[in-house]
Amino acid sequence: MGAMNGPPAAVGTGGLADWGVRRTMTDFEAAMWRMEADPRLRTPMAAVEVLDRTPDWDRFLAAHEWATRALPRARMRAVDTPLHLGNPVWAVDPNFDLDFHVRRQRLPAPATFEQALRVCQNVMSEPFDRARPPWQALLIEGPAGGAAVYMLKAHHSLTDGLGGIQMLALLHSRKRGHSAPEWDCEAPAAEDIGAWGALSEQVGRGLRDAPARLAARTLRAPAALAAALTALPAGAAAAVRYVRSLNGLLVPPACPPSPLLRGRSLSHRFSVLETTVDALKHAGKAAGGSLNDAYIxxxxxxxxxxxxxxxRPVARIPMAMPVSLRAGDNPMGGNRFAGARFAAPVGIEDPAERIAAIHDIVLSVRHEPALDALQVFAPVFSRIPTPFLTDWYAGQSTRLDLQASNIRGLAVPVYIAGARVERMFPFGPLPGCAVMAVLASHCGVCCIGINADPAAVTEPDLFLHCMRAGLDEVLAVGGETGPRGLTAWRTAWEGPS
Structure with missing residues (x-):
């Protein structure tokens, strides 16, 4: 997170007090939280950062202590309501223990980055203690005090991927050296509330806010009625389009899942890819697409x-892609994304043709009228009895072979307790799907984290080799033919060969 006692030169500090300010989970977040009654649908996400040196432990721990004071949400646990009559409420944990959340581990020599990744993937598989704030930090030290790996794991109900990047941007420092803090932060007061207290708070807030909501609706009513009457002739056609769009987004894509990727487990297998932002952009542009099209x-x-x-060749696989719904004036943190699903054209051999095909598909799904269906219908999902909700969602997600996300990361160098962040690899959850891939840009580098279910991807070394070859062939479309030369950080981690 930041330098000791606070990041005086943080990437951004103005939004610290605003990150994750919502007291009550949204309906969408509540549904995600409750679906974990089925262990297959857990939604942890993580950032795995490669550091150029091992941070001083005392300074590292003090940085996290300051961060949990600056971001009160980091000290909050989720308090559910009785019988799910309301949504879970975030309340400051009266038993908060920093040592429980921030840990360290040293790997014996000779250590490799892959060994550190294995530690991270095992941590990813561990369920959160739902009586505590749902996050965990781990510092993995290599031999001889060289480079290190920092893993920050959080539950998806806290925020989506972009919100996580916002948090890291706020809490990483722009300087390696320690300097005096810009401000002191008091720890938020503990809140010892239970299930009925959480429900009472929501009911009370609803009663207080009801007059204002009624007044706003009354003032808007004439304008809303006029607009509805004006749009009446087109209303039926729009409704038909919406229903068709909704069916396409809620029903799995019209292609069978891969016969090779049908297995599912509760485990994770991490691997990474990297290239430059410019190289991937050039590849997309050369084929008439974007960086994201080239990535997919x-x-x-x-x-x-x-x-x-x-x-076992296949022509198409069922795939999902999160689409951000964030606007510039949205508060920081939280979850604001939609899920687009489609049949992905795996069988197109020519990478340029594949980029063009992906461009058309993605452009189409981004303009679906019902793209925000999960957010719109979240109040219904959050009230469905949990066993029915988990059965429905698992029936949908286990038919997906791939989920892929692309997040704009940090464009400037950042540090954590004096150690420079060389790479920031993101890893998304596996809520029933076979493979989750996430790309985050970091200082001009595309850092790609691949989280695969080992029961689905049974030949992991072959899979990673094929993924590297898939990236290489796409980069060649943009004229990238030589070695990418982006793995110097491995020498710092593993030592000279």
Missing amino acids: AALLGGFRRYHEALS
């Missing part, structure tokens, strides 16, 4: 090669 095409190229290597 690279993933699908890897899937194609993996299936062909195991003599």
Whole structure:
């Protein structure tokens, strides 16, 4: 997080007090929180950062202490209401213990980055203690005090991927050296409330806010009625389009899942890819697409090669892609995204043609009228009895072979307790799908974290080889033919060969 006692030169500090200010979970967040009654649908996400040196432990721990004071949400647990009559409420944990949340581990020599990743993937598989704030930090030290790995794991009900980047931007420092803090932060007061207290708070707030909501609706009513009458002739056609769009987004894509990726477990397998932002942009532009189109095409190229290597080629796979719904004036933190699902064209061999095909598909799904259906219908989902909700969602998500997300990361160098962040690899959850891939840019580098279910991807080394080849063939579209030369940080972590 930041320098000791606070990040005086943080990437941004003005939003610290505003990050995660919502007291009560939204209906969408409440549904995610409750779906974990089925262990297959857990939603942890993590950032795994490669550091150029091992931070001083005391300074590192003090940085996290300050951060939990500056961001009160970091000291809050989720308090559910009885019989799910309301949504969970965030309340300051009266038993907050920093040592429980921030831990360290040293790997014996010789240590590799892959060993550190294995530690991280095991931490990812561990469920959160739901009686405590749902996050965990881990410092993994290499031998001889060299480079280190920092893992920050959080529950998806806290925030989405972009909100997580916002938090890291606020809490990382722009300077390596320690300097005096800009302000002191008092720890938030503990709140020892139970389930009925959480419900009473929501009911009271609803009663207080009801007059203002009624007045606003009354003032808007004439304008809303006039607009509805004006749009009446087009209303039926729009309704039909919305229903069709809704069906396409809620029903799994019209292609069968891969026969190779049907297994599911509660475990994770982490791997990473990297290239430059410029190289991926050039590849997308050369084929008439974007960086994101080239990224998706690279993933699908890897899937194609993996299936062909195991003599089980497929033409399409069911895929999902989160789409951010954030506006510039939205508060920081929280969850504001929609899920688009489609049949992804794995079978297109030519990478340029694949990029163009992905461009058309993504452009289409981004303009679906019902794109925000999960947010719109979240009040219904959050009230469905949990067993029915989990059965429905698992039936949807287990039919997905790939989920892929692209997040704009940090564009400037940042530090954590004096150690420079060389890479920031994001890892998303596996709520029933076979593979989750997330790209985050960091100082001009595309850091791609791949989280695969080992029961689905049974040949992990072959899979990673194929994914690298898929990335290489896409980069070649933009003229990138030589080694990318982006793995110097491995020498710092593992030592000279």
